[in-house]
Amino acid sequence: MSATVAERVTTPRKTETRPRSRYLLWTVIAAVLIVALTYVLPPFRNYQLATVGAYLCVTAGLTVLTGLNGQLSLGHGALMATGAYTVAMVQEQLSGRGQWTLLVSVIAAILVTTVAGGIVGLAAARLRGPYLAGLTLAVAVVVPAITSTFDKTFNSDQGLSVYVDPPPLALGATFPYERWQAWLSWAGALLTMLVLATLVRGRFGRSLRAVRDDEAAARIAGVSVARTQVLAFVVSAACAGLGGALFAVLAQSVSPGAFPLSLSLFLVMAIVIGGLGSLAGAVWGAVLLVALPALTHSVTDSINVSPAVAQRLEGNLPLALFGITLVVVMLAAPGGIASLKPTYRRRKA
Amino acid sequence: MDRFVFLTFDGLSRGAVYAAFALALVLIWRATRIVNFAQGAMAVSTAYVGYSVSTATGSYWLGFVVAVVAGLLLGAVTERVVMRFVDHSSPLNGVVVALGLVLVIQGVLGMIYGNEFRPAGAPFSRDAFTVGGVALLSRFDLFVFAAVFVVVALLAVLFTKTAVGLRMRASAFAPDVSRLLGVNVGGMLTLGWALAAAVGSLAGLLVIPTELGLHPNAMDIVFVSSFTAAVVGGLDSAFGAVAGGLIVGLLLSYTSGYLGATVAPIAVLVLLVVVLLGRPGGLFSRSAARAV
Numbered sequence: 149m150s151a152t153v154a155e156r157v158t159t160p161r162k163t164e165t166r167p168r169s170r171y172l173l174w175t176v177i178a179a180v181l182i183v184a185l186t187y188v189l190p191p192f193r194n195y196q197l198a199t200v201g202a203y204l205c206v207t208a209g210l211t212v213l214t215g216l217n218g219q220l221s222l223g224h225g226a227l228m229a230t231g232a233y234t235v236a237m238v239q240e241q242l243s244g245r246g247q248w249t250l251l252v253s254v255i256a257a258i259l260v261t262t263v264a265g266g267i268v269g270l271a272a273a274r275l276r277g278p279y280l281a282g283l284t285l286a287v288a289v290v291v292p293a294i295t296s297t298f299d300k301t302f303n304s305d306q307g308l309s310v311y312v313d314p315p316p317l318a319l320g321a322t323f324p325y326e327r328w329q330a331w332l333s334w335a336g337a338l339l340t341m342l343v344l345a346t347l348v349r350g351r352f353g354r355s356l357r358a359v360r361d362d363e364a365a366a367r368i369a370g371v372s373v374a375r376t377q378v379l380a381f382v383v384s385a386a387c388a389g390l391g392g393a394l395f396a397v398l399a400q401s402v403s404p405g406a407f408p409l410s411l412s413l414f415l416v417m418a419i420v421i422g423g424l425g426s427l428a429g430a431v432w433g434a435v436l437l438v439a440l441p442a443l444t445h446s447v448t449d450s451i452n453v454s455p456a457v458a459q460r461l462e463g464n465l466p467l468a469l470f471g472i473t474l475v476v477v478m479l480a481a482p483g484g485i486a487s488l489k490p491t492y493r494r495r496k497a
Numbered sequence: 498m499d500r501f502v503f504l505t506f507d508g509l510s511r512g513a514v515y516a517a518f519a520l521a522l523v524l525i526w527r528a529t530r531i532v533n534f535a536q537g538a539m540a541v542s543t544a545y546v547g548y549s550v551s552t553a554t555g556s557y558w559l560g561f562v563v564a565v566v567a568g569l570l571l572g573a574v575t576e577r578v579v580m581r582f583v584d585h586s587s588p589l590n591g592v593v594v595a596l597g598l599v600l601v602i603q604g605v606l607g608m609i610y611g612n613e614f615r616p617a618g619a620p621f622s623r624d625a626f627t628v629g630g631v632a633l634l635s636r637f638d639l640f641v642f643a644a645v646f647v648v649v650a651l652l653a654v655l656f657t658k659t660a661v662g663l664r665m666r667a668s669a670f671a672p673d674v675s676r677l678l679g680v681n682v683g684g685m686l687t688l689g690w691a692l693a694a695a696v697g698s699l700a701g702l703l704v705i706p707t708e709l710g711l712h713p714n715a716m717d718i719v720f721v722s723s724f725t726a727a728v729v730g731g732l733d734s735a736f737g738a739v740a741g742g743l744i745v746g747l748l749l750s751y752t753s754g755y756l757g758a759t760v761a762p763i764a765v766l767v768l769l770v771v772v773l774l775g776r777p778g779g780l781f782s783r784s785a786a787r788a789v
Contacts, residue, residue: 218587218589222596271773271774274773275777277589278531278532278534278592279773279777281534281589281592282532282721282725282769283769283770283773285534285724286721286769289717289762290762290766293761296759297757297759297760297763408714409717410603413596414600416593417600460607460609460612464603466604467603467604467607468601468604468605471597471598471600472597473597474593474594474600475579475594475598478594479579479594
């Protein structure tokens with residue numbers, strides 16, 4: 149134990165020596181690869197790729213909050229819904245005025261979610277462990293209630309449709325819609341990754357990890373614990389808002405049914421299995437969220453079962469598989485969640 | 498006024514169920530410092546077992562007993578197979594494992610029974626008696642009160658009057674010392690989980706007929722309400738859980754009675770925020786010394 153601590157002190161982390169411009173380079177390379185990929189893939193795969201991008205915004209933000217700062221949020225589904233509904237309403241107001249309106253709507257979605265995240269974050273910064281999980285769980289559960297209480301604005305369970313312009317004509321009249329969706333969503337995802345990677349590398353990232361590992365020590369070292377925790381929540385909420393906004397744009401509709409409690413649990417599962425310590429884990433998590441349901445779908449399609457049974461397996465088999473994976477990873481491979489543990493064993497109070 | 502009286506009785510009846518469910522949360526929290534986020538899903542799964550037995554045999558009571566026994570077994574198995582191996586160095590680990598269990602249970606229930614609502618039988622009429630023109634309580638409400646009262650009384654006797662209860666309290670309070678004194682601490686933990694899950698099953702059987710019906714997600718909101726009840730009471734105190742349950746029940750009854758049913762979950766969220774920010778230790782906690 150003491151050897152590893154000494155190692156960590158004396159040898160600088162690899163990421164700390166990496167120049168910031170490297171992230172920009174990686175982002176450009178990733179963007180080129182994604183664009184090339186969208187020309188190769190058939191439309192449905194492009195739509196799935198777009199969904200991965202939307203999920204990535206959320207899982208990356210959640211990784212910063214839970215993985216690096218140690219705050220567990222079960223309410224990110226609700227924050228996504230906040231972003232999605234904002235996009236729907238702003239697009240409704242601005243409909244038919246051109247492509248630029250989408251950018252305005254998405255920025256509005258991020259701003260509104262940031263405010264919402266700030267409010268939850270202020271409460272969250274005073275709470276620990278199960279208390280925080282319970283509060284954010286309540287936030288996640290309350291979404292349908294809010295949409296039906298203010299049904300004039302949110303239209304209850306039916307939800308709202310999202311007006312989205314067709315791809316710009318400059319790209320050609322026959323430009324596939326799914327490819328355009330993939331571009332939009334990955335523009336958001338890559339921007340999120342670039343911003344988060346840059347943030348996490350610097351002073352903010354060190355504060356996050358210091359607060360996660362030992363609050364008392366962080367406080368003594370001059371880190372404002374509450375401010376760091378609220379800031380982590382705000383950053384992560386902004387990412388969730390962007391992800392939710394992209395979801396609404398992809399589906400062209402938004403309803404409470406699209407943001408059930410299980411979505412929030414899925415997000416936690418994705419980042420835990422992806423590996424909590426790093427943003428790369430968020431990528432794996434986002435891929436898994438799209439791939440696993442698709443995989444079980446093709447499996448139930450290939451085995452010969454009656455339509456009724458297939459319908460039952462459809463949504464529920466991935467649910468059970470996700471759950472089993474989550475339990476097994478947490479119990480058997482604590483290395484995958486090593487970042488959750490404090491570096492120093494805290495004395496029992 | 499009539500309406501107020503009716504809503505008060507209705508709230509107390511709902512609150513009794515939340516109290517029982519919160520009590521189950523408190524039992525596990527006191528013993529292991531884990532909030533069992535899977536408790537709602539576990540209760541639903543035993544309610545499905547009871548439902549299957551009832552429909553197969555035609556006897557509600559046989560299904561009822563089987564469901565509670567299934568709760569005992571499920572709780573013991575969950576502790577032995579899963580929760581025992583959770584790494585306690587971070588409080589998040591227990592929460593995440595429990596959430597994994599929620600996904601497993603809801604997925605499996607959905608695969609077996611499908612995701613549609615099923616009518617859940619109530620053993621007694623849910624039509625309220627009227628006294629002098631004022632609707633008060635139904636037979637089912639009286640059954641709920643009686644069942645919760647019996648459970649609370651039995652738990653009180655178990656923990657204060659019996660040797661097993663003493664060992665359980667000792668294991669929760671000072672596991673290392675208890676082990677040195679020859680108490681089977683692991684066994685006590687298993688017993689605690691089994692008891693808590695059985696109480697949770699009972700609460701599920703009492704609440705599901707009054708909500709929409711049997712569904713894999715039937716207890717999601719009930720869990721949040723009961724968690725709020727337990728937090729109001731301070732998570733550590735059995736008395737607090739019962740009081741918290743009644744407070745939450747009354748709050749839900751008044752808000753849905755006067756402001757509309759959809760406002761009720763929002764009211765629970767507001768109560769939870771207010772309590773957590775005002776007195777995170779719960780309304781019934783004594784002030785503790787500074788932690789750091």
